[in-house]
Amino acid sequence: MIPFLNLKKINAQYSDDLKEACSRVIDSGWYLMGQELKTFENDFANYCDTDFSVGVANGLDALTLTLRAWKELGKLNDGDEVIVQANTYIASVLAITENNLIPVLVEANELTFNLCPEVVRKAITRKTKVILPVHLYGQLSPMAELMVIADEYNLLVLEDCAQAHGAIIDGKKAGSWGHAGAFSFYPGKNLGALGDAGAVTTSNEVLAKTIRALGNYGSYKRYENTYQGVNSRLDEIQAAMLSVKLKHLSGQITARRKIANTYLDGISNPAIILPKVEKQEGHVWHLFVIKSFKRNELSRYLLDAGIETIIHYPIAPHNQDAYSGKISHAELPLTEKLHDTVLSLPIDPTMSIDDVNYIIETINGFE
Numbered sequence: 001m002i003p004f005l006n007l008k009k010i011n012a013q014y015s016d017d018l019k020e021a022c023s024r025v026i027d028s029g030w031y032l033m034g035q036e037l038k039t040f041e042n043d044f045a046n047y048c049d050t051d052f053s054v055g056v057a058n059g060l061d062a063l064t065l066t067l068r069a070w071k072e073l074g075k076l077n078d079g080d081e082v083i084v085q086a087n088t089y090i091a092s093v094l095a096i097t098e099n100n101l102i103p104v105l106v107e108a109n110e111l112t113f114n115l116c117p118e119v120v121r122k123a124i125t126r127k128t129k130v131i132l133p134v135h136l137y138g139q140l141s142p143m144a145e146l147m148v149i150a151d152e153y154n155l156l157v158l159e160d161c162a163q164a165h166g167a168i169i170d171g172k173k174a175g176s177w178g179h180a181g182a183f184s185f186y187p188g189k190n191l192g193a194l195g196d197a198g199a200v201t202t203s204n205e206v207l208a209k210t211i212r213a214l215g216n217y218g219s220y221k222r223y224e225n226t227y228q229g230v231n232s233r234l235d236e237i238q239a240a241m242l243s244v245k246l247k248h249l250s251g252q253i254t255a256r257r258k259i260a261n262t263y264l265d266g267i268s269n270p271a272i273i274l275p276k277v278e279k280q281e282g283h284v285w286h287l288f289v290i291k292s293f294k295r296n297e298l299s300r301y302l303l304d305a306g307i308e309t310i311i312h313y314p315i316a317p318h319n320q321d322a323y324s325g326k327i328s329h330a331e332l333p334l335t336e337k338l339h340d341t342v343l344s345l346p347i348d349p350t351m352s353i354d355d356v357n358y359i360i361e362t363i364n365g366f367e
């Protein structure tokens with residue numbers, strides 16, 4: 001069986017360094033908000049070309065606490081609108097509704113899966129305050145165009161970078177385009193911890209400090225609580241694991257690109273629609289997502305041939321029970337078509353080229 005993602009094999013590549021880092025934290029006697037976190041935050045901010053990065057407990061909190069911080073800073077109010085693509089993972093929408101903001105779900109570009117500037121422009125109302133582009137599957141949204149719109153209408157931009165660590169468009173990195181970028185280090189992400197973790201990148205110091213305070217019981221100063229905050233911190237152990245893995249991120253991205261390019265060159269079955277790459281050099285290929293009108297048959301056929309695939313995502317957020325009757329939205333036929341046709345192929349950086357070629361041959365043999 002070719003697994004969708006072999007996390008054991010991925011982390012085994014760094015096993016000695018991870019164990020050493022783990023021992024260092026155990027022996028230090030300091031487990032939260034210490035040197036490991038500072039080092040990782042500093043390195044990650046440098047990697048993303050931002051002035052700050054603030055570690056939090058997970059990617060959902062990175063999104064939620066950024067919007068919350070803008071509320072505390074008086075930039076957002078209950079009922080303000082946030083434009084986001086309808087085909088995203090539910091976390092992007094949960095962060096909006098959790099803050100009593102209104103998600104305005106729009107159709108994405110069918111070929112890139114990301115926001116279309118023209119569609120965003122049409123969705124703007126007097127209540128619009130934020131654009132939340134989700135860099136789905138590892139490809140950056142058209143940020144230059146989106147930032148022009150944001151400047152024109154004085155909107156905040158929060159990038160959901162959970163799938164796009166290190167992605168570049170027009171020479172600029174994910175998380176450095178908007179006013180803030182929210183990252184997840186869920187174990188299966190391109191930069192994955194050995195548990196939950198997340199971070200916000202920004203070059204706005206006030207925002208960085210407010211997010212830090214909100215994630216630490218609303219406290220800037222010990223035992224003095226400015227906000228009704230939450231507990232959302234990035235542990236020393238996870239920061240140490242991430243520091244080890246950050247050093248290897250660009251190598252992992254190169255391996256993913258090689259697999260993606262082999263798929264793009266090799267898959268020739270006319271029943272398959274390949275993902276469209278707008279800027280080849282910048283895509284980090286968190287997922288390789290093909291489309292097929294016979295998606296369910298194809299996935300069963302591949303499983304019978306020993307190839308595991310996953311659907312990202314089978315149900316759109318607006319069709320989830322959690323939101324049934326709770327968010328208003330226009331008709332979203334394109335989004336629903338995407339959810340019915342997408343299929344993610346294995347793109348594990350440790351996969352052998354023989355496995356990749358076997359997957360290509362098998363797909364080309366599908367009728």
Ligand SMILES: *Cc1c(COP(=O)(O)O)cnc(C)c1O
Pocket residue numbers: 058059060061088089091092134160162163183184185186196197198
């Ligand atoms: C994974 C993911 C998140 C949430 O990250 P967690 O660390 O699991 O909370 C948010 N948005 C997108 C697009 C994701 O893929």
